[in-house]
Amino acid sequence: xxxxxxxxxxxxxxxxxxxxxxxxxxxxxxxxxxxxxxxxxxxxxxxxxxxxxxxxxxxxxxxxxxxxxxxxxxxxxxxxxxxxxxxxxxxxxxxxxxxxxxxxxxxxxxxxxxxxxxxxxxxxxxxxxxxxxxxxxxxxxxxxxxxxxxxxxxxxxxxxxxxxxxxxxxxxxxxxxxxxxxxxxxxxxxxxxxxxxxxxxxxxxxxxxxxxxxxxxxxxxxxxxxxxxxxxxxxxxxxxxxxxxxxxxxxxxxxxxxxxxxxxxxxxxxx
Numbered sequence: 001x002x003x004x005x006x007x008x009x010x011x012x013x014x015x016x017x018x019x020x021x022x023x024x025x026x027x028x029x030x031x032x033x034x035x036x037x038x039x040x041x042x043x044x045x046x047x048x049x050x051x052x053x054x055x056x057x058x059x060x061x062x063x064x065x066x067x068x069x070x071x072x073x074x075x076x077x078x079x080x081x082x083x084x085x086x087x088x089x090x091x092x093x094x095x096x097x098x099x100x101x102x103x104x105x106x107x108x109x110x111x112x113x114x115x116x117x118x119x120x121x122x123x124x125x126x127x128x129x130x131x132x133x134x135x136x137x138x139x140x141x142x143x144x145x146x147x148x149x150x151x152x153x154x155x156x157x158x159x160x161x162x163x164x165x166x167x168x169x170x171x172x173x174x175x176x177x178x179x180x181x182x183x184x185x186x187x188x189x190x191x192x193x194x195x196x197x198x199x200x201x202x203x204x205x206x207x208x209x210x211x212x213x214x215x216x217x218x219x220x221x222x223x224x225x226x227x228x229x230x231x232x233x234x235x236x237x238x239x240x241x242x243x244x245x246x247x248x249x250x251x252x253x254x255x256x257x258x259x260x261x262x263x264x265x266x267x268x269x270x271x
Contacts, residue, residue: 028127031120035084047081047088052095053209063099071100075112082116085167089113093195097202106199113195114188117170121183124174147176152186157257159190 038044045051052059063070078092092112096105147154155178158169173183 024127026127027123031084031123035086038084038086044086044088047086047091049091049094049205049209052091052098052205053213056209059099067100071104071108074099075108075115078109078112079116079119082113082166082170083119085120085170089166090198093198094202094205097199098205099202102196102200102203105202106196109195109199110188110191113166113191114184117166117187118180118184120167120170121174122180124171125180128175144177147173148178151176151178151182153257155183155186156190157254159186160193162194 059070074092074096078089080086081088081092093106093109096109099105100108151173155169155173158164158172173186178186
């Protein structure tokens with residue numbers, strides 16, 4: 001009878017642990033579920049430069065009529081894009097410069113991106129980070145400890161160098177036990193150079209759109225009705241990432257790792 005009671009208690013404890021684990025995962029699953037729904041329905045396809053060009057006048061009218069409301073709507077959309085890990089973050093930043101100017105638009109982008117990134121960080125940290133810390137083996141525990149010791153430098157490097165997907169940099173620190181305050185500082189500061197660079201590029205987007213429209217109309221005129229399908233009006237935000245800009249971001253990222261390198265050198269035994 002005692003053995004039966006013991007087995008029953010262990011089974012109940014296991015069920016409770018499993019239920020707690022599912023409850024922890026629910027917010028993260030819900031977040032990714034909403035993101036998957038948006039992508040499956042094609043709603044993210046509205047986040048394109050083509051849509052921006054088509055709705056340029058209406059957007060300008062909204063901004064001219066009520067700038068604070070327009071900023072709040074923009075920041076809210078940016079928060080959703082980042083929190084749901086949707087493609088289009090770079091486009092949102094370019095759009096901010098196009099609609100609001102590089103300073104105001106870039107600042108709004110930093111606010112939206114930081115809040116969105118913090119939402120997914122907190123959800124991932126609660127859902128996966130804390131349980132992972134409790135069950136971490138020696139290798140993972142050592143990795144987490146090493147990352148946490150220089151978390152700000154590592155996070156600045158990951159944010160400054162555009163080789164790493166934004167959504168991945170949002171999740172990884174949560175799994176590696178980075179404190180919230182460090183994450184906030186690293187995110188808000190680390191995205192500043194890239195954000196203002198893209199926002200500044202967005203300021204000149206009007207001329208790019210005008211040139212592309214002219215080329216599109218010339219193509220239609222030359223191709224005629226039958227060849228109209230071959231004339232595509234397309235704008236690529238990735239073209240704004242010039243090699244020079246990528247090199248500049250990479251150098252900034254290396255600068256962020258200088259404190260880590262100095263610390264490693266000083267910790268070596270003299271000899």
